Amino acid sequence: MAKAKRVLKWQRDPEGMRIRILEAAKQEFSAHGLAGARVDRIAANAGANKRMLYYHVGNKEDLYLEVLEGAYEQIRAEERGLDLEHLDPPKAIERLIDFTWNYFLRNPEFLALLNTENLAKARHLKRSTKVKSMHSPFVEMIRTVVNRGVESGDFRVAVDPVQLYISIAGLCFFYLSNSATLSVIFGRDLLKKEARDERLAHMVALVLAALTGKSTADFGKAKPTGLRAAAHQAV
Amino acid sequence: MAKAKRVLKWQRDPEGMRIRILEAAKQEFSAHGLAGARVDRIAANAGANKRMLYYHVGNKEDLYLEVLEGAYEQIRAEERGLDLEHLDPPKAIERLIDFTWNYFLRNPEFLALLNTENLAKARHLKRSTKVKSMHSPFVEMIRTVVNRGVESGDFRVAVDPVQLYISIAGLCFFYLSNSATLSVIFGRDLLKKEARDERLAHMVALVLAALTGKSTADFGKAKPTGLRAAAHQAV
DNA sequence: CGAGAAATTAACTCGTTAGATAAATACTGT
DNA sequence: ACAGTATTTATCTAACGAGTTAATTTCTCG
Structure with missing residues (x-):
C-alpha cells in the first residue's frame, strides 16, 4: 500500500x-x-x-528547411510509384495529369510551401543538396511516352518533355493554389466537387487535344452546368 | 543679411x-x-x-488591402486596353497569351501579392467590394473570340472561356511565380531570355494546337538549345 | 500677417517572439 | 540500485515591431 x-x-x-x-x-x-x-x-x-x-x-529556419525537404521527398516517392510505361500514350498522359491534380488536391500544404519558398527566391532550396539530388522521374517518363506516342501515330508532334511537365503542373497548380482568390473573383466555389471534376476534364482535354490533334467530348462540349454560368471574371 | x-x-x-x-x-x-x-x-x-x-x-492590413486593390486596378486597366475583336481568332488567342505572359513578367509583384493573398485564403479580398466589382473583360473577350473561331472554322471546338482563361493564366503564372524553385530543381535559369522565349512559344503552340487541331512549328520542333538539355527534373 | 488646420517629425509603449539557461525527470548499462 | 546521459519541462531575456502620443512645422485663408 x-x-x-x-x-x-x-x-x-x-x-x-x-x-x-x-x-x-x-x-x-x-x-x-x-x-x-x-x-x-x-x-x-x-x-x-x-x-x-x-x-x-x-532553429526556425532549420525547421522550415527540413519540412520543405520532407515535402519534396514525399512527392518524389509517390511519383516513382506511377507506372506510365505500360499504358498507351494518351492514357499515360491522362494518368499523369490525374496524378498531379490529385496529389496537389490531397497535399495543399505542398503548394503553400512552394509558394513560400518562391517568395524567398528559393533561398533555402539552394542550400539543400538533399533536394537538388532528388530527381523527379516524370521528365524521363514524359519523354518516353511522347516518343512512343509519336512513333505509334497517337501524337502528331514531339514536344519538349520539360515544357510539357511544367505546363501540366501549372494547369493544376494555379487553379488549386489560387482557388481562394479565383473563387472570390468568379463569385463561386472552385473547390466544390463539380468544379473540380470540370477542371480536371478540361485539362486532360486541352493537353490531349494539343498532342493528338483530336478533340475529345469534354473539351468540345459546352456544359450547361459549371463555371460557364459565372460569365464575368478573371485572375 | x-x-x-x-x-x-x-x-x-x-x-x-x-x-x-x-x-x-x-x-x-x-x-x-x-x-x-x-x-x-x-x-x-x-x-x-x-x-x-x-x-x-x-494600419498594416489596411495598407496591404489598398496595395492589393491597386494591383487589381492596374491589371484590369491594361486588360481593357487589349483589343482582340478585330484580330482573327488564332491571332487573338496568341495576343492574349502574349499579353498575359508579359504582364506577369513586367509585374512580378502582382504574382507575389496574389500568392500572399491566397496564403491568407483571400481573407482580405473577400472584404473588398472594390475588387469584386472590377470585372475582367477577358472572359467575355475569350467567349467572343472562341465563338468567332468556331464559326470561321479556325477552331474545331467550343471551349469554356473561364477554363481557357484560367489555363492561360496558369501556364504563365506557374512558370514565373515558381521560377526560383524550378530553376534550382532543373539546375538552370528559367528567366534568361532564351528560356523565356522558348516558354512563350510552347504555351502559344500548346493552346493553339488544342484549339485549331493544327500543330505549329514551335510546338513540334524539338529545339537543340533550351530546356531539353536539362533532362532531369520536376516541380 | 496671424490663427487655425493639415501634415509631418520625434520619441515612447507595450505585447510578442525567437531563442537561451537551468533544473528536473526518465532511461540505460553496469 | 546507481551513476551517467538523454530527454523534457519551466522560466527567463533581449530584441523587435506595430501602433500611439505629443510636439513641431508648414500651409491656407480671412
Whole structure:
C-alpha cells in the first residue's frame, strides 16, 4: 500500500517527438508562411515544449528547411510509384495529369510551401543538396511516352518533355493554389466537387487535344452546368 | 543679411506622400508577404515617417488591402486596353497569351501579392467590394473570340472561356511565380531570355494546337538549345 | 500677417517572439 | 540500485515591431 506505483510525469519518445514536431511545423509553415509561422504554436500543436524544437531540429529556419525537404521527398516517392510505361500514350498522359491534380488536391500544404519558398527566391532550396539530388522521374517518363506516342501515330508532334511537365503542373497548380482568390473573383466555389471534376476534364482535354490533334467530348462540349454560368471574371 | 530666407525643414505633399507610401508598401508586401513585411521598412523606403502610414492610409492590413486593390486596378486597366475583336481568332488567342505572359513578367509583384493573398485564403479580398466589382473583360473577350473561331472554322471546338482563361493564366503564372524553385530543381535559369522565349512559344503552340487541331512549328520542333538539355527534373 | 488646420517629425509603449539557461525527470548499462 | 546521459519541462531575456502620443512645422485663408 505504501508501495504505490511510481507515476511518470512524462515519457521519452525522441523519434515520435521529432515526427510530431515536423508535422506540426508543416501545418504551421503552410498555413502562415515562413515569417508568419510561430514557433510557440508549432510546439503547442506538437504537444511539445518549445525547447524540443531546438533540441531535435534546430532553429526556425532549420525547421522550415527540413519540412520543405520532407515535402519534396514525399512527392518524389509517390511519383516513382506511377507506372506510365505500360499504358498507351494518351492514357499515360491522362494518368499523369490525374496524378498531379490529385496529389496537389490531397497535399495543399505542398503548394503553400512552394509558394513560400518562391517568395524567398528559393533561398533555402539552394542550400539543400538533399533536394537538388532528388530527381523527379516524370521528365524521363514524359519523354518516353511522347516518343512512343509519336512513333505509334497517337501524337502528331514531339514536344519538349520539360515544357510539357511544367505546363501540366501549372494547369493544376494555379487553379488549386489560387482557388481562394479565383473563387472570390468568379463569385463561386472552385473547390466544390463539380468544379473540380470540370477542371480536371478540361485539362486532360486541352493537353490531349494539343498532342493528338483530336478533340475529345469534354473539351468540345459546352456544359450547361459549371463555371460557364459565372460569365464575368478573371485572375 | 539678417533677413536670411527661411529654410524649410520639410514640405507638405500629401498626394505624393500617399503614392510613395503605397509604392513602397507594394514592394515590401510583394517581397516579404504580409507577415514578413515591416512597417518601418515601408516608411523608410517611402522616405516617410512611420506615423505617416497611419495618417494617410491606416494600419498594416489596411495598407496591404489598398496595395492589393491597386494591383487589381492596374491589371484590369491594361486588360481593357487589349483589343482582340478585330484580330482573327488564332491571332487573338496568341495576343492574349502574349499579353498575359508579359504582364506577369513586367509585374512580378502582382504574382507575389496574389500568392500572399491566397496564403491568407483571400481573407482580405473577400472584404473588398472594390475588387469584386472590377470585372475582367477577358472572359467575355475569350467567349467572343472562341465563338468567332468556331464559326470561321479556325477552331474545331467550343471551349469554356473561364477554363481557357484560367489555363492561360496558369501556364504563365506557374512558370514565373515558381521560377526560383524550378530553376534550382532543373539546375538552370528559367528567366534568361532564351528560356523565356522558348516558354512563350510552347504555351502559344500548346493552346493553339488544342484549339485549331493544327500543330505549329514551335510546338513540334524539338529545339537543340533550351530546356531539353536539362533532362532531369520536376516541380 | 496671424490663427487655425493639415501634415509631418520625434520619441515612447507595450505585447510578442525567437531563442537561451537551468533544473528536473526518465532511461540505460553496469 | 546507481551513476551517467538523454530527454523534457519551466522560466527567463533581449530584441523587435506595430501602433500611439505629443510636439513641431508648414500651409491656407480671412
